[in-house]
Amino acid sequence: MTTMFSEFTLRNLRFTRGKLSKLARREANWGLLFLSPWIIGFFLWKFLPMIASLVFSFTSFNLLHREDVQWAGLENYIRFFGDPLAGVAIKVSLTFALISLPIGIIQPILMAALLNQKSLRWKRIFTTLFYMPKIVPMVSVVYIWQGVLNARTGWVNIALESIGIPGPDWINTVAWIYPALVLIGLWGVGDMMLYTLATMQGIPTELYEAARVDGAGAFATFWHITIPMITPIIFYNLVLSSIGILMYFLVPYVLKGPNGDPGNATWFYGMYLYKEAFAYSDMGMGATMAWILFLFAIVVTIILFSTQKYWVFYAAEEV
Amino acid sequence: MKKILTVLFSLLVIAAMLLAACKPPAPAAPEAAAPAEEAAPVEEAAPAEEAAPPEKVTIRWFVGLGTGANPEHIPGQEEVVARFNETHDNIELVVEFVENSIAPDQLKTQIAAGDPPDIIGPVGWSGTNEFSGLFLDLEPYLGAFDWGDFDADSINAYRLEGEGLLGLPFAVFPSMIYYNRDLFDEAGLAYPPQNYGDPYADGDPWTVEKLEELALALTVDANGNDANSPDFDPKNIVQFGYHSQWTDPRGQAAALFGADNFIDDEGNAVLSERWRSAFNWYYEGMHVKHFMPNTTYQESDLLAAGNPFDSGNVAIVHCHLWYTCCLGNVPNWDMAVVPSYNDAGDVTVKLHADTFRIFASTENPEEAVEVLLYLTGEAAGDLLQIYGGMPGRISLQEEFFATMDERFPQGVNWDVAVQGLAYPDVPNHESNLPNYAKAYDRIGAFQTLYESTPDLDINAELDNLVADLQVIFDEAK
Numbered sequence: 180m181t182t183m184f185s186e187f188t189l190r191n192l193r194f195t196r197g198k199l200s201k202l203a204r205r206e207a208n209w210g211l212l213f214l215s216p217w218i219i220g221f222f223l224w225k226f227l228p229m230i231a232s233l234v235f236s237f238t239s240f241n242l243l244h245r246e247d248v249q250w251a252g253l254e255n256y257i258r259f260f261g262d263p264l265a266g267v268a269i270k271v272s273l274t275f276a277l278i279s280l281p282i283g284i285i286q287p288i289l290m291a292a293l294l295n296q297k298s299l300r301w302k303r304i305f306t307t308l309f310y311m312p313k314i315v316p317m318v319s320v321v322y323i324w325q326g327v328l329n330a331r332t333g334w335v336n337i338a339l340e341s342i343g344i345p346g347p348d349w350i351n352t353v354a355w356i357y358p359a360l361v362l363i364g365l366w367g368v369g370d371m372m373l374y375t376l377a378t379m380q381g382i383p384t385e386l387y388e389a390a391r392v393d394g395a396g397a398f399a400t401f402w403h404i405t406i407p408m409i410t411p412i413i414f415y416n417l418v419l420s421s422i423g424i425l426m427y428f429l430v431p432y433v434l435k436g437p438n439g440d441p442g443n444a445t446w447f448y449g450m451y452l453y454k455e456a457f458a459y460s461d462m463g464m465g466a467t468m469a470w471i472l473f474l475f476a477i478v479v480t481i482i483l484f485s486t487q488k489y490w491v492f493y494a495a496e497e498v
Numbered sequence: 499m500k501k502i503l504t505v506l507f508s509l510l511v512i513a514a515m516l517l518a519a520c521k522p523p524a525p526a527a528p529e530a531a532a533p534a535e536e537a538a539p540v541e542e543a544a545p546a547e548e549a550a551p552p553e554k555v556t557i558r559w560f561v562g563l564g565t566g567a568n569p570e571h572i573p574g575q576e577e578v579v580a581r582f583n584e585t586h587d588n589i590e591l592v593v594e595f596v597e598n599s600i601a602p603d604q605l606k607t608q609i610a611a612g613d614p615p616d617i618i619g620p621v622g623w624s625g626t627n628e629f630s631g632l633f634l635d636l637e638p639y640l641g642a643f644d645w646g647d648f649d650a651d652s653i654n655a656y657r658l659e660g661e662g663l664l665g666l667p668f669a670v671f672p673s674m675i676y677y678n679r680d681l682f683d684e685a686g687l688a689y690p691p692q693n694y695g696d697p698y699a700d701g702d703p704w705t706v707e708k709l710e711e712l713a714l715a716l717t718v719d720a721n722g723n724d725a726n727s728p729d730f731d732p733k734n735i736v737q738f739g740y741h742s743q744w745t746d747p748r749g750q751a752a753a754l755f756g757a758d759n760f761i762d763d764e765g766n767a768v769l770s771e772r773w774r775s776a777f778n779w780y781y782e783g784m785h786v787k788h789f790m791p792n793t794t795y796q797e798s799d800l801l802a803a804g805n806p807f808d809s810g811n812v813a814i815v816h817c818h819l820w821y822t823c824c825l826g827n828v829p830n831w832d833m834a835v836v837p838s839y840n841d842a843g844d845v846t847v848k849l850h851a852d853t854f855r856i857f858a859s860t861e862n863p864e865e866a867v868e869v870l871l872y873l874t875g876e877a878a879g880d881l882l883q884i885y886g887g888m889p890g891r892i893s894l895q896e897e898f899f900a901t902m903d904e905r906f907p908q909g910v911n912w913d914v915a916v917q918g919l920a921y922p923d924v925p926n927h928e929s930n931l932p933n934y935a936k937a938y939d940r941i942g943a944f945q946t947l948y949e950s951t952p953d954l955d956i957n958a959e960l961d962n963l964v965a966d967l968q969v970i971f972d973e974a975k
Contacts, residue, residue, distance in 0.1 A: 240610075242606040242607065242609060242610040243606060243609055243610070243628070243629065243632065245609070245610050245612065325797060325803070326799060326803060329794065329797055329798045329799070330794045330798075331733075331794055331795060331798045331800065332798040332799040332800050333798075348794055348950075350797075351793050351794055351950040352950075436942075436946075437939075438939055438942055438943045438946065439943075440943065440946040440947075440950075441946065441947075441950060441951075442947070454939070457602075457603045457606065458935050458939070459935050459936060460606055460628070460935070462610065
């Protein structure tokens with residue numbers, strides 16, 4: 180499918196520039212001019228630092244002793260794979276991903292489905308309320324949840340104890356810290372919910388009418404029409420959430436500090452990277468870890484993209 | 499072609515603007531950057547007959563590693579800087595405020611970029627341990643300095659073997675017992691003593707054991723039972739007897755059980771029996787006898803989510819003089835002396851001391867020292883009021899406590915703080931360790947574990963701590 184922007188891809192520019200009319204060339208030049216702040220910014224503050232960090236990863240660069248920088252070859256990479264704390268970080272990140280990803284994907288779908296109900300009153304109020312936590316700065320959110328989940332004075336445990344259930348020590352025990360983190364994370368799914376709701380509202384009503392004519396019930400309609408039609412946004416949320424979990428740092432850092440407490444349960448990969456690069460000033464190792472994370476994120480993304488042909492339904496392709 | 503040139507030119511202009519925006523401000527007088535060993539004053543370089551205004555050397559002062567970067571601290575320090583710049587033709591003092599939690603990272607980044615500040619501070623031992631070996635020895639630059647206004651021991655604390663004199667005493671913060679008079683009155687208990695060597699009111703020696711006895715009586719559950727009662731409910735405590743506030747395990751142990759460290763003279767990780775019994779005492783106090791709050795209670799609203807004594811629900815805490823910064827909700831508090839840790843009456847008063855330090859990499863050591871002398875001398879009185887520190891200069895102490903009396907009109911016996919200076923912890927509980935950042939983290943992880951985990955084999959965990967510290971120390975060899 181040809182789009183109006185396709186001529187501006189680098190590949191096309193290279194081969195078609197000579198064929199462009201004077202007007203088109205002029206427009207292309209102006210386009211490049213207006214893009215140039217971003218291009219220059221990207222080059223200076225993204226691309227060059229990335230290349231620099233790749234070089235750092237092969238050195239013994241210590242932030243406090245830059246005069247002692249030496250070429251280290253693959254030493255940092257070998258050290259990383261031999262470090263038991265790296266194994267802990269990978270295990271913690273993957274464990275949390277397994278717990279939080281399904282919940283983080285399903286929750287916005289359920290909320291959007293609820294808000295998409297014709298019979299629901301005060302939809303706008305609910306939509307606003309569900310989205311509102313997203314606009315609270317995450318650090319404040321974590322501090323609020325720290326109070327809410329406190330085992331002695333937190334609202335959650337007070338509520339549980341009022342119905343005879345002894346509340347756990349959510350944030351100080353290995354067994355309960357992940358549910359606590361998932362709870363905190365769920366508070367911020369407002370944007371995913373909005374995207375999903377917008378997609379749901381874009382599903383042609385003819386499909387639902389046809390299903391009703393065929394005698395489909397509410398669940399069958401949801402499962403066979405709504406879900407397939409929103410798979411692109413589910414896929415989008417899945418890709419972003421997967422990458423987000425690989426970089427997960429702020430919530431556990433604010434909630435439990437940088438040491439992976441309790442019992443290394445919050446020793447996420449991002450925490451480990453932060454400690455090596457900044458707390459221990461070992462920028463060579465930090466850069467190594469950043470590149471390993473980058474490569475892993477690429478692999479995860481490629482795997483996810485390779486699966487989409489089996490379950491993601493793009494309506495436009497079928498039309 | 500003309501249009502392409504226009505586009506390229508525009509790109510160059512934009513790039514130049516962006517690069518210019520990123521460029522750090524150039525020193526006002528780069529030619530004045532004499533080699534450190536020459537240390538030639540700027541004025542001498544300019545011929546007097548030309549009467550040209552002397553070019554200024556820029557000295558950067560980095561605030562945030564310790565206190566000083568809170569919003570309420572900033573205007574006063576800016577006034578101090580402005581006064582300096584008005585009265586000095588040769589130096590332009592530039593101050594940078596960086597929030598405490600990110601200050602170490604930002605300073606490291608500046609060092610890595612080859613653009614460190616000239617002066618940092620105020621900062622204590624703990625805040626500078628990571629940067630050890632990077633500071634300037636002040637001694638060669640001080641000349642005929644008047645040492646008479648300082649306590650000799652406090653100066654020697656800044657003299658390190660192989661590194662020289664790294665700072666001048668600026669602010670000292672002895673530790674002491676803070677107690678809530680109202681809670682003592684409510685329990686019908688006499689206040690703890692305020693002179694070192696005095697016994698408790700009932701004639702018993704003022705020891706850790708006596709402190710525990712008081713703390714148990716002052717720990718109360720929701721039903722009004724104290725921690726000595728068989729009906730005491732440790733899951734519903736509403737008032738605690740004792741807490742060692744805002745310190746790490748080395749500070750906890752040193753506070754009541756004497757000075758020591760996790761390393762011996764040969765660089766081996768060690769744990770003395772005295773400190774082992776200290777950690778057993780704290781562990782039992784939190785999880786068995788319940789007169790100290792564990793992590794869950796410390797983080798709860800009951801204890802002001804991290805400021806236990808100021809919640810009004812803790813009767814006694816051990817802390818430093820700087821804690822006066824954060825007292826606003828307990829109107830009727832006072833200070834008492836630290837109890838002794840043995841029958842011989844031995845006492846340790848762990849000490850914090852803040853100062854300013856100069857990086858050895860400074861291009862203008864003489865000017866940097868001139869600024870440091872201003873901050874620790876002429877401006878010290880104003881700065882100490884801003885930071886709430888007890889002056890290292892003896893001549894400033896009386897005025898400092900007069901101001902403190904205005905802030906705390908309930909009547910605080912400040913003499914407790916002054917007396918405490920005679921019992922400093924040597925080695926200091928914040929002293930450096932090999933591979934400091936990792937060692938500090940491991941010690942911190944032990945604290946989190948034992949403060950938050952009931953049914954812990956505390957002695958096994960202490961053995962694990964020592965073993966892990968040995969590995970961390972060995973990494974640095």
